Amino acid sequence: MELGLLAAGIGAGIIAIGAGIGIGMIGKGATESIARQPEASGDIRGAMILTAAFIEGVALIGAIVCILLALQIGG
């Protein structure tokens, strides 16, 4: 039972790492391209939000699995 909670916690942490790396790379790419081409900043920002939303979606699926796991075991 405790191991299940541990698994949920570790899973959430790994999701945070993965999503953080992904969104960080998007942010890096976006800021670099905005610095290179400030006139295209609007398009780049739109693409950045869209891609970040993709990553966020995947991360949230994982987060929900972890929440379910924790609630199933703990609650």
Next chain:
Amino acid sequence: MQIILRRFFLFLLILSFYSPGLVAADETNESNGSPIDVMGKVLDHDYIEVAGKKIYLPRIFLAGGQFYFYANTESALASGDFIVENERIMRADGPSVTIDFSITSHLMYVWFGILLTFFITWLAARRYRNGLGSETEPRGVWQNLFEVFFVFIRDDIAKEYIPGDKYHKYVNYLFSIFMAISFMNLFGLFPWGVSPTADLTVTATLAAMTFFITQFSGTKDHWEHVFMFPGVHPLVRIILTPVEIIGLFTKPFALAIRLFANMLSGKIMIVAILGLIFIFTDMFGAYIGVGSGIVWVALTALLYVLKAFIALLQAYIFTLLSAVFIGMAAEEHHHDEHDSSVARTANVNV
């Protein structure tokens, strides 16, 4: 006017901080002693709460090929036709409920969302039909705000991602779901309000609508690209065709899960952070619990701002991706032209 509005929203905000406390107090008294019921705030219910009072909604069951209507759960159980077995509602004489058509809180909020959208759009349409906005400039804050959203959907989403003149057909759908999803998402910010988009059933239904519209607007080229890859070796097709067919279904699936997960996580986070007050009260006593409440309430206020932003952002992303999928299906590929242009340049090079 502004001051009144500000006070009203401030009041709502304060009330929204208040409600989990009341619910938690209720729950702790009757259930298993867990200080706050996170899932209870997230799941669907057979009542809607208005100012802390529960209004029970009608239950409709299809069981054994017959419809049963009841004013609420209690009357359904009191009638004797239905009993609770394994925490599910069952017919008293055996067969389980085939389809549960009950009106639930999430369904009520779906209806609120679409009615609000329709009402606003209808009002705007009446204004435009009267010549205000079509012959003159749009007047007033609300009409301008409405037009900002409408033109945004039409120009930046529909026109941008759906090729050619085909986008005209989809403006209605895209605008409707954008506004409806926005309102449904934002309802979750109101006290006692729930966002029905934090329910997988709602988002899955919306995604299914996008899926069917996408498939019905698919051109010959689209289907050719799904099943037969022109100019690809037959052996590669064996791998690519299943991948493409699976891709048809994963796209709306991801669409549904994304919206659902975003809304649900926002809700759970707010309930969980506010729940820390009660957890702290349980662990360290009332004074520390209430004292630390300042921190949690401030954090929740920040989360509220984030959630309001995410509510609009997710509605935008759902609409945008719908438009992108429809646009991908409706696109006409021009292989012949492309090939001949390549040939022309090749000739020039020779």
Next chain:
Amino acid sequence: MMYFLNGGGGLLSFDTGFAIWVLISMLVFIWGMGKYAVPHIVKALDDREKRIKQSLESAEQALAKAEKISKENEKAMREAEVKAQQIRKEAIEEAELLRADRIEKAREEASKVLQDAKDAIEQEKQRALIELRHEVADLAVKAASIIIDSELDKDKNQKIVEKYISNLSKN
């Protein structure tokens, strides 16, 4: 799980009855929007855009016309200016020419007058010189005769004096 009692699905479950409700609601909603609301707005916006486009176009045309006219005017003005400048320049040149001519003439006249005066002075000088010479010769002769009267013969002395004077004038 108590929650199935409440109707609707669980957290991650799909509830058919609820989905049918939502689907029907959404279909009616989108049909209603497509019939009563959105087309009017689209039409109004399209009309407005068309009108704005038309008025912009006509404004642009008017602007182009005005620009053309003003350009023509400017061209004509510039031509007139060029012409005026040319005329002025020609006049100045002519005047210059005339002035130079007159100055030349005046200078010539002046130099002629000067030359005449110089000539006259020269003549007068010659005449005065000759006269002076005669006078001096006479005076010398007179003086010499007075001397010679007392000493020598007059003719011989005259010759000596004349010789002396002609030498003097040569020097």
